[in-house]
Amino acid sequence: MSSSTAPDVKAGRLKVSQLEANFADLHPPLTDHEALVESDRCYFCYDAPCMNACPTTIDIPLFIREIQAGHPESAAKTIFNQNILGGMCARVCPTETLCEEACVREHAEGKPVKIGLLQRYATDQAMEKKHPFTRAASSGKKVAVVGAGPAGLACAHRLAMHGHDVEIFEARKKSGGLNEFGIAAYKSVDDFAQKEVDFILSLGGIKITHGKELGKGLTLAKLEKDYDAVFLGLGLSGVNALGVKHEEAKGVKDAVAYIADLRQAKDLSKLKVGRSVVVIGGGMTAIDIAVQSKLLGAEDVTILYRRGQDHMKASRFEQELAQTHGVNIRPWAMPKKLLTKDGKVVGLKVEETAMKGKTLEGTGVTFEVHADVIFKAIGQHFVDVTSGALVLHEGRIKVDEHKHTSRPKIWAGGDCTSGNQALTVAAVDDGRRAAEHMHVFLTGASHG
Ligand SMILES: Cc1cc2nc3c(=O)[nH]c(=O)nc-3n(C[C@H](O)[C@H](O)[C@H](O)COP(=O)(O)OP(=O)(O)OC[C@H]3O[C@@H](n4cnc5c(N)ncnc54)[C@H](O)[C@@H]3O)c2cc1C
Numbered sequence: 112m113s114s115s116t117a118p119d120v121k122a123g124r125l126k127v128s129q130l131e132a133n134f135a136d137l138h139p140p141l142t143d144h145e146a147l148v149e150s151d152r153c154y155f156c157y158d159a160p161c162m163n164a165c166p167t168t169i170d171i172p173l174f175i176r177e178i179q180a181g182h183p184e185s186a187a188k189t190i191f192n193q194n195i196l197g198g199m200c201a202r203v204c205p206t207e208t209l210c211e212e213a214c215v216r217e218h219a220e221g222k223p224v225k226i227g228l229l230q231r232y233a234t235d236q237a238m239e240k241k242h243p244f245t246r247a248a249s250s251g252k253k254v255a256v257v258g259a260g261p262a263g264l265a266c267a268h269r270l271a272m273h274g275h276d277v278e279i280f281e282a283r284k285k286s287g288g289l290n291e292f293g294i295a296a297y298k299s300v301d302d303f304a305q306k307e308v309d310f311i312l313s314l315g316g317i318k319i320t321h322g323k324e325l326g327k328g329l330t331l332a333k334l335e336k337d338y339d340a341v342f343l344g345l346g347l348s349g350v351n352a353l354g355v356k357h358e359e360a361k362g363v364k365d366a367v368a369y370i371a372d373l374r375q376a377k378d379l380s381k382l383k384v385g386r387s388v389v390v391i392g393g394g395m396t397a398i399d400i401a402v403q404s405k406l407l408g409a410e411d412v413t414i415l416y417r418r419g420q421d422h423m424k425a426s427r428f429e430q431e432l433a434q435t436h437g438v439n440i441r442p443w444a445m446p447k448k449l450l451t452k453d454g455k456v457v458g459l460k461v462e463e464t465a466m467k468g469k470t471l472e473g474t475g476v477t478f479e480v481h482a483d484v485i486f487k488a489i490g491q492h493f494v495d496v497t498s499g500a501l502v503l504h505e506g507r508i509k510v511d512e513h514k515h516t517s518r519p520k521i522w523a524g525g526d527c528t529s530g531n532q533a534l535t536v537a538a539v540d541d542g543r544r545a546a547e548h549m550h551v552f553l554t555g556a557s558h559g
């Protein structure tokens with residue numbers, strides 16, 4: 112490869128009509144007939160394994176039976192009772208490693224019931240109608256929630272249902288967290304993240320203040336003083352570094368920040384895209400940025416991953432999605448040196464890796480790849496904005512099984528907490544669980 116080539120990064124690689132087609136719904140919704148046929152495939156297992164595999168333990172056999180009986184709105188209520196973001200989860204859950212992996216029909220014939228799509232069928236219909244729940248009588252208690260991502264929204268909703276007044280403080284100008292700024296555009300089309308926020312807020316009792324950031328003017332001490340309880344759903348705002356020279360060179364980008372720009376772009380043809388793109392990482396973010404780069408018109412997209420493909424955090428389905436979009440996955444390869452020209456990245460020197468006993472090591476064999484843009488997708492970390500007020504575990508907020516932190520009035524959930532699965536559905540589960548425990552704390556009610 113020649114490191115003297117000027118980077119080829121430009122907007123408008125594809126026509127608007129092509130971009131629209133490329134970013135259409137990944138899994139279009141089921142028709143009424145398809146939903147009935149699919150619901151008929153369910154065996155309605157007793158002690159259903161799918162239900163246990165869902166982090167929010169939705170009663171899946173019950174909601175599928177309700178669809179089968181022609182009552183999609185009752186089905187939606189069953190779903191929302193456990194997971195108020197069931198609409199988004201139906202779109203983004205890696206069902207192939209959760210509920211659908213556990214489905215008895217997956218084991219018997221390799222073809223699970225399409226639980227995610229049935230969930231979407233029910234929730235989409237219900238979200239067009241009046242909010243299915245009503246609030247309990249006012250408790251007179253005030254709760255602060257920091258962060259309007261899946262964890263914060265789920266927590267706020269359940270607290271509001273119990274009659275508490277909730278104020279959410281959100282750093283960004285829009286709510287939704289990574290549902291709005293991170294999820295791949297083809298998984299959440301037609302501004303669904305915002306529609307879901309509106310649906311959640313239509314319950315009443317939740318106020319969101321945007322542009323308010325904990326750690327910048329807003330302190331935990333003040334929240335503890337002014338509110339009866341506090342929930343932190345801060346997500347992860349730190350970007351992990353590659354740890355190689357020239358990381359600040361033009362063309363080396365944080366995948367999550369670029370996806371946020373993509374998600375907020377009114378016109379995708381105005382977004383600058385590299386001709387040759389290299390992605391470093393092996394998780395969902397790596398797959399998402401690689402596929403979306405291809406859909407935006409990049410010619411060559413390669414994912415470099417330092418271990419074997421089986422170790423990638425991205426599921427087999429996601430890896431196949433990338434490969435069917437023409438993304439090249441190159442395992443056992445780690446970045447050694449960024450190649451730059453005039454302060455801009457032009458490529459990468461890569462070293463092959465292998466396991467020596469239990470440790471991963473470079474083999475000494477190197478090669479070069481040309482890149483107009485290099486995306487870092489090697490994870491994010493928690494940035495402590497609480498001035499050290501809370502006990503951390505492995506760099507994140509330490510919580511118990513009720514999502515209670517080391518301080519009596521403070522709970523936390525989602526990506527910012529230790530042991531979290533880093534999935535939308537896991538953040539929703541944390542938020543609801545925390546709210547139930549906070550409710551007990553606020554009212555002395557027995558834990559349900
Ligand atoms: C690129 C990408 C793609 C993903 N794709 C999927 C997927 O397809 N399926 C899936 O299940 N999961 C996916 N995930 C993971 C999933 O998005 C997260 O696990 C989930 O969003 C975590 O929810 P959260 O509420 O904990 O955090 P977030 O969604 O990050 O929300 C945190 C909120 O807190 C706000 N905030 C942060 N700091 C402060 C502060 N100091 N003061 C006030 N507000 C603050 C943020 O602005 C944000 O709104 C993806 C993640 C990424 C990065």
Ligand code: SF4
Nearest residue numbers: 165200204209210227
């Ligand atoms: S929330 Fe996700 S894991 Fe749970 S049943 Fe729905 S699609 Fe499956």
